[in-house]
């Protein structure tokens with residue numbers, strides 16, 4: 001299918017290019033009898049015959065590359081890339097790079113654009129080579145080049161390289177979403193720590209996690225992983241110390257460490273300590289998961305009825321579907337006959353509603369899902385996904 005928009009685009013570019021070329025030639029020759037070079041007409045005829053590839057060739061041929069026309073070449077190349085015409089954009093940028101008449105900064109700009117073409121085409125090795133050159137020669141496009149390099153290393157899961165490139169950006173934001181560089185660097189270190197944990201490299205994992213906290217003191221992911229590491233090693237007290245930092249780091253991620261906190265307290269046989277801790281949290285940061293955990297503790301210390309009473313009270317204060325589901329579950333344990341059948345039906349309905357609703361969402365782009373992604377799949381921002389709150393969530 002022929003893209004009419006693309007033809008329009010190239011036509012406009014040829015017209016603009018022709019105007020610039022004509023103005024320049026006009027100045028040189030002081031005559032206007034040869035405005036339309038043969039390549040221009042050739043380009044036009046290709047357009048009329050809907051041959052976009054040849055039209056781009058004709059454009060490249062017809063418009064001399066110099067300081068006056070550089071912007072036109074770059075603008076057309078970038079527009080073509082945005083429209084997904086990567087091969088044509090590449091042709092235009094490569095044509096610019098082959099012109100020694102351009103100044104060094106102009107050549108660097110063309111090189112950056114060509115690297116962007118390669119990124120879009122998925123030719124990451126080629127893009128990486130061009131971008132590294134721009135960084136090495138300290139080009140004025142170094143920051144942009146480093147931003148793209150971070151993205152490439154991130155996509156390739158080359159975390160050490162990603163940290164190194166991001167370090168050179170210091171406090172500047174880079175590429176796509178990404179978010180705060182310090183936050184991103186902490187996540188890169190956490191990725192390295194997860195790899196080390198998979199290899200049972202305890203020392204390596206600890207080193208990466210402390211580095212992550214060095215980048216970002218508020219890194220919940222680093223605290224969670226440190227807690228997991230210590231608890232795996234049987235250091236439950238140490239794990240608790242780390243995990244209990246999470247509510248202060250980011251209360252919105254508090255529920256993510258809750259299961260592990262409970263496991264550590266339970267393994268230590270410290271049910272009173274757990275109840276006290278849950279109570280303190282509940283007073284400051286009420287959520288469905290906390291209420292359900294607290295109800296479990298009441299159930300363990302007293303009985304199902306006391307737990308159901310507690311859940312009922314909490315539901316009246318802050319109704320959520322999750323708490324309702326747990327309350328119905330508790331009542332089901334002590335009901336029979338018709339009442340039990342009705343409760344089962346209610347439980348089914350409530351659980352269907354819960355299943356249909358996402359549990360997490362991205363604060364930045366609105367992406368929703370049923371698990372916590374540290375890197376938002378929608379906008380590629382680190383740490384922007386949180387648990388959903390309200391009746392349908394926490």
Ligand SMILES: [Zn+2]
Pocket residue numbers: 362363364365366367376377378379380381384
């Ligand atoms: Zn997002």
